[in-house]
Amino acid sequence: MKITTIALFLSLLTFPFVQTKAQNGLEASVHLGIPTEDIEDPVNLVYGIDFSYYFINVAEILNLGLTGGYINFNGEQQLSSSSLNLALPDAGFFRAGVAGKLHFGSSIYFGLDLGYSTGLDDIEGGVYYQPKVGFNSGRLSFFVYYQKMYTDTRFPNYSSVGVGTSFHF
Numbered sequence: 001m002k003i004t005t006i007a008l009f010l011s012l013l014t015f016p017f018v019q020t021k022a023q024n025g026l027e028a029s030v031h032l033g034i035p036t037e038d039i040e041d042p043v044n045l046v047y048g049i050d051f052s053y054y055f056i057n058v059a060e061i062l063n064l065g066l067t068g069g070y071i072n073f074n075g076e077q078q079l080s081s082s083s084l085n086l087a088l089p090d091a092g093f094f095r096a097g098v099a100g101k102l103h104f105g106s107s108i109y110f111g112l113d114l115g116y117s118t119g120l121d122d123i124e125g126g127v128y129y130q131p132k133v134g135f136n137s138g139r140l141s142f143f144v145y146y147q148k149m150y151t152d153t154r155f156p157n158y159s160s161v162g163v164g165t166s167f168h169f
Helices: 002-022
Strands: 025-036 045-060 061-072 075-082 084-090 090-102 109-121 126-137 140-150 158-168
Touching: 025 140, 045 090, 061 109, 090 126, 109 140
Parallel strands: none
Antiparallel strands: 025 045, 025 158, 045 061, 061 090, 075 084, 090 109, 109 126, 126 140, 140 158
């Protein structure tokens, strides 16, 4: 009876570590960045929050799932060019798409989010992608990213680079 109890206790202790290695489940991340390309001058800060749910695991190195979140491009300046002159207020986007992670060893990973962003406040949405390279440290991971949104031609394309952290539930 003691051996069965000890075995059951040890299996319950190792269960969270087995789940962490598989990397399936819910993940919440926050990120902070700076704008690039078309919006580099009128926008000064980019921040957001994302939730991903990984539910497909292929050969213990590839995880696939769904992602969604919110991203804000913080700015209140004029954007002008020869054919375009408009004020660029804060631009917020809701995003939804698919997510994938390719693990190299136990700590390093490459991730890619691909989906559609819906613009808020009279800003057109569009297709977005967000590659990231990260480092897992237990239930936390840290990453660097580049993201780009292709919006309507009347508006600039929104892109940024930055850093973020994720918590794995």
